Amino acid sequence: MLDVPVPYCCLKSKSSSCLGTIKVLRPFTTQLLELGIPVVVALNKTDVNDKKDTHIDVEKLSKALRCPVVETTSTTSKGLDKLIKKSYDLLGLMSFLTAGEPEVRAWTIKKGTKAPKAAGKIHSDIERGFIKAEIVSYEDLVREGSMVSAKEKGLIDIY
Numbered sequence: 001m002l003d004v005p006v007p008y009c010c011l012k013s014k015s016s017s018c019l020g021t022i023k024v025l026r027p028f029t030t031q032l033l034e035l036g037i038p039v040v041v042a043l044n045k046t047d048v049n050d051k052k053d054t055h056i057d058v059e060k061l062s063k064a065l066r067c068p069v070v071e072t073t074s075t076t077s078k079g080l081d082k083l084i085k086k087s088y089d090l091l092g093l094m095s096f097l098t099a100g101e102p103e104v105r106a107w108t109i110k111k112g113t114k115a116p117k118a119a120g121k122i123h124s125d126i127e128r129g130f131i132k133a134e135i136v137s138y139e140d141l142v143r144e145g146s147m148v149s150a151k152e153k154g155l156i157d158i159y
Helices: 016-035 058-065 078-091 117-122 125-128 138-143 147-152
Strands: 009-012 038-042 069-072 092-102 101-110
Touching: 016 038, 016 058, 038 058, 038 078, 058 069, 069 078, 078 092, 101 117, 117 125, 138 147
Parallel strands: 009 038, 038 069
Antiparallel strands: 092 101
């Protein structure tokens, strides 16, 4: 058995029907889940309502397969974004962002990691000499447009 969870992603092929794919996936997802292995099923949104099948209710499908089901689309990256986010959730991971001249970077850490330990992902010296972190949610930062504006509105926490 692995010490680290490994999410499996099941992709439906364009040539098979959704209902046929579900019949194949159910025993596969059940077996993986019984072994404690996280599973994410990705269905192409254009195939969810294809002419071969009746409408597929993604929420009901998720309950039937006992795992998250995400709808993807081949025309945008939103489906891939959903899949990555769901995989991060399954693995108990999150990203934190650092911003400064000349770049913005995303760092992957375990959910619940304290700021000094997260700083250690950048460099061990930063963890040892950690002073404080100014934290703002991504949504607040985007809405406000800058850290200065977020500070002025009291949206920043200091740790």
